[in-house]
Amino acid sequence: SIFWRSFSHSSSSGNPFGIAFDIDGVLLRGDSTIGGSPQALSKLYLPQGSLKVPYVFLTNGGGVRESKRAIELSKLFGVEVSSSQVLHGHSPFRQLAHRFESDFVVAVGKGEPAAVLSEYGFKNVISIDDYALCFDNIDPLAPHKKWTLNISEQSKGFPSAVLKEYVCSQRVQAVFVVSDSVDWSRDVQNWRPSWRRNWNSTSSILWAHDDLKYQGAFPTERFGMGALRISLQSVFNSIHPHPLQYSAVGKPNPLAFKNAENTLQQLHNQLTANQDLGGISPFETLYMIGDNPSVDIKGAQQAGRPWFSILTRTGVFRGKENDLECPADMVVDTVEDAVDYILDKEN
Ligand code: G3P
Ligand code: MG
Numbered sequence: 001s002i003f004w005r006s007f008s009h010s011s012s013s014g015n016p017f018g019i020a021f022d023i024d025g026v027l028l029r030g031d032s033t034i035g036g037s038p039q040a041l042s043k044l045y046l047p048q049g050s051l052k053v054p055y056v057f058l059t060n061g062g063g064v065r066e067s068k069r070a071i072e073l074s075k076l077f078g079v080e081v082s083s084s085q086v087l088h089g090h091s092p093f094r095q096l097a098h099r100f101e102s103d104f105v106v107a108v109g110k111g112e113p114a115a116v117l118s119e120y121g122f123k124n125v126i127s128i129d130d131y132a133l134c135f136d137n138i139d140p141l142a143p144h145k146k147w148t149l150n151i152s153e154q155s156k157g158f159p160s161a162v163l164k165e166y167v168c169s170q171r172v173q174a175v176f177v178v179s180d181s182v183d184w185s186r187d188v189q190n191w192r193p194s195w196r197r198n199w200n201s202t203s204s205i206l207w208a209h210d211d212l213k214y215q216g217a218f219p220t221e222r223f224g225m226g227a228l229r230i231s232l233q234s235v236f237n238s239i240h241p242h243p244l245q246y247s248a249v250g251k252p253n254p255l256a257f258k259n260a261e262n263t264l265q266q267l268h269n270q271l272t273a274n275q276d277l278g279g280i281s282p283f284e285t286l287y288m289i290g291d292n293p294s295v296d297i298k299g300a301q302q303a304g305r306p307w308f309s310i311l312t313r314t315g316v317f318r319g320k321e322n323d324l325e326c327p328a329d330m331v332v333d334t335v336e337d338a339v340d341y342i343l344d345k346e347n
Pocket of ligand 1: 022023059060062213224
């Protein structure tokens with residue numbers, strides 16, 4: 001069933017439009033496709049497989065390089081995805097690389113967080129896994145973590161004495177939380193006010209996103225990076241005179257939507273062989289299809305025109321009508337319903 005917000009959306013069109021897809025809870029749950037997502041995406045390509053409609057994946061997930069994720073997504077959905085179409089929660093960190101040029105920074109999270117930042121241009125970055133290995137007894141619970149013991153078994157002889165000495169001599173200038181931490185207890189131990197003189201600065205800990213909940217493979221929502229942020233902040237504020245500030249660059253931050261709009265504009269120009277309008281958006285409508293009202297829908301609403309928000313019922317949101325706190329412009333059951341509506345309206 002389709003639910004509309006109380007205003008009329010003009011029928012159109014022929015005007016340029018683009019689509020941003022959330023991933024978890026809209027296209028996938030874990031590694032399984034949902035809501036007719038492969039069929040929905042295939043409708044955005046011409047029969048011979050080339051792209052017809054400009055679209056991006058605007059997800060707060062990540063932990064891998066965008067180029068690698070594009071390959072994974074191509075396999076999952078059976079369509080050709082380019083790395084420029086993948087916008088992770090951490091993708092805006094690329095714009096910060098010059099600010100931290102040669103600062104010693106730590107990258108937190110599952111996957112390959114240090115490789116992600118290195119690719120963005122950070123020159124002096126270490127993952128929190130490797131950082132922790134440089135200090136004896138940094139995690140008092142390590143002997144009780146069987147999986148940690150397995151990791152150290154595999155990495156015998158690492159870190160080298162030279163790396164260990166270097167890391168111990170460095171003052172960490174900033175921490176980038178790239179993706180979900182796999183070891184909250186160790187990672188909370190490692191955030192110490194002594195790392196940098198002014199840890200109140202919002203530039204010291206940067207979060208890819210602040211999602212409290214997300215929809216994975218498990219039937220009910222799981223806690224995400226926002227839950228770690230709350231834990232860390234609570235511990236930090238108990239031992240430090242000034243509360244810890246934080247900033248997150250992914251959705252619902254308008255920066256994430258601006259980046260999506262810029263990328264869609266480039267795709268649109270490629271598809272139509274159009275000239276760049278010097279930063280002026282050619283779009284009449286950009287559709288954000290998401291499952292999380294306080295992240296995807298709030299972000300699209302805050303970003304304003306030309307964004308139009310569509311909420312699906314396949315993830316965090318399961319309501320009958322609309323979300324009360326962050327109402328979407330439209331609510332549908334699945335992503336395929338959303339794409340059918342868009343193509344019907346735009347063609
Ligand atoms: O950790 C990822 C999750 O918080 C959200 O992913 O695709 O729903 O933005 P997505
Ligand atoms: Mg989602």
